[in-house]
Amino acid sequence: MPAGSNLEAVLSAGRFAVTAELGPPKGTNLGVVERKAEILRHCCDAVNLTDNQTAIVRMSSLACAIHLRRMGLDPVMQMTCRDRNRLALQSDVLGAAGAGVRNFLCLSGDHQQFGNHPGAKNVFDLDSIQLIQVLAGMRDTRRFQGGDEFTGDIPMFIGAAANPFADPLPYRVVRLAKKVRAGANFIQTQAVFDLEIFGRWMAQVRARGLHEQTAIMAGIVPLKSVGTARYMRDYVSGITVPDAIIARMEDAADPKAEGMAIAVELIDAAREIPGVRGVHIMAVGWEDVVPILTERAGLLPRPLI
């Protein structure tokens, strides 16, 4: 069943899709969301609203997604299994779907130890693969996971994350296959810096035909400084940053410009890999860079479908 989201339309038209991440504010100022959304409006097909990213409490992805919808953008509502059980997740989905949100991204979630409530009791009633199953079940049978029917339409374009770079590497494509089998329509990957590993992973993806069953979008993180690059390499689990990239950032007279240049090169390279159907730009608070990157990568204007 077509979900009717812009992202879905762009991908099914066979166009190379662009999504970008918007981090909701650590506070009540919806104006921040509006400002960032306006920056992203014309340079991407859909906007991800992160869900208490890195386990730091922020305005809810549900509220921000609904707000973006009202502004006429196509939101991707991220949902983590860390904070909510199946009752809460399903009720959030109903609320979002009722307000016109169509794209949902199912995540396990970063462990609460990394955030600002390390003493929290986590939930993990479902894992991300089971969450995909639950959403697909709601969409396809109009029933809750518990079996009861509900009323109203629930068109959904279901997404998931994939990390080609984490341990154990040979298992990564198996996990993707499980997500696809569970019902993931699109996949946004962890930040790609290491094209070699990413390329190998994509080859495995193609070998299994997964690129035909789901739309794979490569994650792109523009580096702001050599500090960020090192931090990603050393402290962000599951991200690999090759020495060559660190060296380029070290040597750069203008690190921001170099970071942008690297990001554009990565986008170009990802586009050349068969089976990659889009990019997902995670600018982590540097949303202004997204119009520049998409412009330089020749991804503008975005298609109107």
Place this chain on the structure above:
Amino acid sequence: MIVAQQKPLEDIRQMARGFRRLLVLGCGTCTTVCFAGGEKEVGLLATSLRSALGQEIEIEEAVVQRQCEWEFLDQVGEAVGRAEAVLSLGCGVGVQGIGERYPGVVVLPGLNTTFMGLTEAPGIWEERCMACGDCLLHRTGGICPVARCAKSLLNGPCGGPQDGHCEISPENPCAWVLIYDRLMQQGRVEQLEEIIPVRDWKASHSGGPRRIVRPDLREMVEEEV
């Protein structure tokens, strides 16, 4: 076994303050094995408390084979009778067992009951099971993702593991890396293609405190009576 560790002496001192006759009661099974509540620890703790609390307190010491069974608790009835409070060095079950057998006495927990685990090496214990009530170890190469993955994920590793470690600590192996390696070793890695469906957590603590009644055993007991 159940693994526990002694509460900080200061916490115990605070709890015990105000009582004049204290029984420090050890347990001869799990907490003895993990060096938290056996005869030796009872002796050491009693000595420390005597010096911390001074003359105002009279401390008796005893150890039962298991604090979680009535027949063993019955053996210390007299000692409990002499005490105003029992400082238990058993697990939380032991503490509650004493309370149920002797409701008139105050029971203080001297240990923090921590997990069910095994002895990795002398002086190192690790959690292995959370008693989820519906064991799935046959699907995961005999390694428990409920207890050993920080997110209790059932369908493979999150995006976090690096160099085989869990994203939350370089000290902990990632349960899913262990599962993968074990299944590789056994030539059964295709097992991981299977999706473990949404779980019914009713069998776990989410279904409320659990109780097991074995009618066959009950009948036997009733016949004997």
